[in-house]
Amino acid sequence: MKNLINQILDVATSCLAFIALIFILPPFLCLKFFLSSLNFIFSENVSGKVVLITGASSGIGEHLAYEYARRGAKLALVARRRQRLQDVAETSRYLGAPDVLVISADVTKVGESKHFINETVNHFGGLDHLLNNAGISTMSMLEEFPDITNVAPVMETNFWGSVYSTHFAIPHLKASRGKIIVTASSGAWLPVPRMAFYSASKAAVLSFFETLRVELGGDIGITIVTPGLTESELTKGKILSKDGKMVLDQNMRDASLPRIFSRVAFQKIR
Numbered sequence: 001m002k003n004l005i006n007q008i009l010d011v012a013t014s015c016l017a018f019i020a021l022i023f024i025l026p027p028f029l030c031l032k033f034f035l036s037s038l039n040f041i042f043s044e045n046v047s048g049k050v051v052l053i054t055g056a057s058s059g060i061g062e063h064l065a066y067e068y069a070r071r072g073a074k075l076a077l078v079a080r081r082r083q084r085l086q087d088v089a090e091t092s093r094y095l096g097a098p099d100v101l102v103i104s105a106d107v108t109k110v111g112e113s114k115h116f117i118n119e120t121v122n123h124f125g126g127l128d129h130l131l132n133n134a135g136i137s138t139m140s141m142l143e144e145f146p147d148i149t150n151v152a153p154v155m156e157t158n159f160w161g162s163v164y165s166t167h168f169a170i171p172h173l174k175a176s177r178g179k180i181i182v183t184a185s186s187g188a189w190l191p192v193p194r195m196a197f198y199s200a201s202k203a204a205v206l207s208f209f210e211t212l213r214v215e216l217g218g219d220i221g222i223t224i225v226t227p228g229l230t231e232s233e234l235t236k237g238k239i240l241s242k243d244g245k246m247v248l249d250q251n252m253r254d255a256s257l258p259r260i261f262s263r264v265a266f267q268k269i270r
């Protein structure tokens with residue numbers, strides 16, 4: 001019986017895949033190509049604009065800084081590790097950023113968030129793009145936490161960290177008709193074991209900024225980025241352990257990340 005169902009499903013999915021390949025894929029690729037050419041032609045000139053990036057000391061944030069630097073933006077780089085930020089600042093200046101401000105701060109502290117927005121605006125005279133990118137992950141199951149409050153930093157960093165800086169930046173972004181860019185994750189809608197807290201924090205980010213987009217109307221543009229796996233300190237296994245400490249745990253990473261891929265594959269064939 002199970003075999004028969006499997007065979008029927010096999011035939012059905014092959015037919016569907018064939019139909020999709022012939023009738024849906026080409027128009028989709030054309031549309032994608034058209035939209036990306038539009039983006040290319042009408043892309044924003046960020047030369048001389050003021051861009052604040054949280055989580056700029058490594059990974060995605062660091063490389064966002066370099067992309068903005070190449071396009072001549074002025075940068076405010078925020079994270080806790082000052083020395084790493086200074087190295088990123090130096091490379092950014094070399095790549096073409098005319099002015100780079102380094103601010104060591106913790107996005108989970110509301111006072112520090114207020115301060116880094118204030119310092120950026122005082123230094124540059126305004127703010128054009130706010131990139132809420134700082135984030136941490138955890139890869140433990142709910143049942144494994146000896147003290148459930150150990151996992152609170154995930155929500156405090158990924159959700160509240162983005163909310164605090166946005167709150168203080170909004171008046172300045174309204175004045176410049178600027179943009180908010182926030183790094184959510186494909187985890188926001190993909191249920192993967194051991195990633196419940198991370199995924200929930202990113203689903204909160206997604207929902208919050210989609211609602212904010214409606215609240216703000218056209219005053220401030222909001223871009224929500226949902227990357228898949230991207231090489232960074234996070235994917236090298238830097239995670240919040242079940243004991244509430246940031247650790248480098250490559251075994252845990254190897255146990256969790258392949259499941260993300262199999263889950264993606266599973267969703268595709270279902």
Ligand SMILES: NC(=O)c1ccc[n+]([C@@H]2O[C@H](COP(=O)([O-])OP(=O)(O)OC[C@H]3O[C@@H](n4cnc5c(N)ncnc54)[C@H](OP(=O)(O)O)[C@@H]3O)[C@@H](O)[C@H]2O)c1
Pocket residue numbers: 054055056057058059060061078079080081082084105106107108133134135136157158183184185186226227228229230231232233234235238
């Ligand atoms: N890599 C992926 O596959 C992937 C996929 C989807 C989404 N993302 C998201 O992308 C964003 C960047 O992550 P990444 O992959 O580039 O990892 P990463 O290399 O570990 O970078 C995380 C950054 O966040 C900063 N940060 C962490 N806690 C902070 C705090 N309390 N205050 C200020 N800064 C803090 C870190 O700097 P300090 O330690 O110096 O403070 C670091 O600069 C995260 O939001 C992550 O969830 C990543």
Ligand SMILES: *[C@@H]1O[C@H](CO)[C@@H](O)[C@H](O)[C@H]1NC(C)=O
Pocket residue numbers: 045046047048
């Ligand atoms: C981008 O903006 C800068 C500063 O406003 C200006 O000097 C430059 O010519 C602009 N570049 C393009 C390609 O429009």
Ligand SMILES: *[C@@H]1O[C@H](CO)[C@@H](O)[C@H](O)[C@H]1NC(C)=O
Pocket residue numbers: 114115118119122
């Ligand atoms: C913000 O900047 C103003 C100067 O423009 C300063 O008077 C004020 O104390 C600053 N506030 C914080 C929290 O840094």
